Amino acid sequence: MSRQLEAGERIVATEALHGGITADMRRLTIATRDGGTRDLVLRSFVDPFRVEHAEDGLNREAGALTLLTGTGVPAPGLVAVDPTAAQCAYPSLLMTHLPGRTVLDDEGLETRLPLLARQLVAIHAVRPAERPRRYVTLTTPDTVVVPKCADAAAWAAAIDVIRRPAPPYEGRFLHRDFQPGNVLFDVPRPADARITGVVDWAAASWGPADLDVAHCSTNLALLHGPAWGPRFAEAYEEAGGVLAATTSERLYWQVRDGLASSEEVRSVARPWREAGRTELTTRAVEERLDAYVTALMDASA
Template sequence: MIEDDALQEWAGTRRWVEGVLAPGERITRVRALQGGWTSQMRRLDIEPSDDGDDGDGDDGRGSDDGSGGGGYTLVLRSFVKPFYRRHAPAMLEREAGVLRLLEAGAIPAPRLRAVDATGAHCDDPSLVMTHLPGSVRVHEDADVARRTTLLAGQLATLHTLEVPEQERPRPWQAWTSPERVQVPAATERAGLWKRAVELIDREAPAHHACFLHRDFHPGNVLFTGHGPQLAISGVVDWVETSWGPSDLDVAHCSTTLALLHGAPAGLALADAYEQAGGTLTADGRDHLYWRLLDALAFAPDAEKVAVPWRELGRTDLSAPVLAGRLEDYLQALFDRYA
């Protein structure tokens, strides 16, 4: 039997997971999942007790293959970093509640199996959920435009979700403010940054609130197929789910696309979203507020979010490249909406 190299680090968590399995089932393979930085993700292959070996390895956030021999796969999320451990109870309880809410809907989300939000039974606060088919797609290829269209359509569907008032998630929160924006030290476009910061130095615009993923971007969406067969197979990472303006979800995905593929890709999502039936703030300056509020939270260079993208093969996304793309995107937003 081949043991997971880090087995002792999560032995208690593993016992907890095994405790929620059906009688006779056991974990037969453990693989680390790449593509995230807030939590440690593991893929757990579950089989009946009569066969299988333990092992470990690397995989993407999703995979197009499944377990054979009557087994199935779960995903384990554990918050191990000190900052996220402190916030884990609220984050994991929120995700657990959202997964329960989405069970009967049209959103392809995982199903909750169990949660230990405080780490009372686990080595670290943890949640275990079903595994979805597909993989994260962040590469430059012929499918970028099609992926953007699908992302926009999925967001438009998500924002129509009707949630009783007593079951709604927390109100949206801003991830930056004028005094917190970090302007790149080496920028040659200081005036652009000053203009952007000044525009968000105001009260949030009036808006129609709806259900938000709040961290919707290509790193949290799984795809299957290619070309005409390309399809979204899963939306994951629901710990930031909120209630607020649809513009904010569109803004976050748009900023990410701009960093991954350039400013034009960041602009294309909003158009595709409206074509899919989504509704954005009609006033261009108010919509610009939401777009800039999100984009400025990535300053000065989006280095932090690029770490999982590099793990997935986007080694071209250096700090200078990201800083340049972020500034290009800010300028494109002003050209379009100001």
């Protein structure tokens, strides 16, 4: 940190930022030479599994923050990165602090939904001079974790969907983890919400717009109820976004992301509860995921 501060500056306060899954986040308040303060954010990978894969993720995030400079997308500015922990205790990235906060409440979602959709359309409109790497999906038919409460027939049919080859697509710049937990809002009143920032660009990649839309749809379905998933896809198109041409192609990406969430229910539900959504137990989120996947398959029948 000391190498990144200007002469006469010093750190006067630190604050842990909660809600993340993959990394520890700290806001650092810097006393400036003119008697004021400025804030930076330090993102560090401390979990042994995350540390093992940190170099790739931090380099990718640093690249994404660099290419987003000047695009109008409200991303943090890159200050410094230490992907191999050469200078820090853990692999870390230092960035500017953005105003706002994450909002995970049901109240005001009607207002926030189109804002999320328009922001994602703007992200997909970015045309980088150098494309990031191709998207990655780790879920396979063999790794899906079928919830105990699940509609077995619907899940078997969904798993069959992702046995097929991925549909052709027109590539777009993807955030790859665009969802309410990574979007900052200023909300003076629920009806006056506005987006102030989009964070966590470690998985930025090149791929189908449908994949980003499907990921946000799944998260909205788990946070707010299964009906909100399809509503986000509709809002994305209303905002000018373009999705796959056929229902079967769209279903492939929707189902792929829904099934991927089956492997992460526990780790996703915990920060939501810590953020105040105490009713979102692992079981409750599993039930919503089952209802969402079942609804997708019913709609395609």
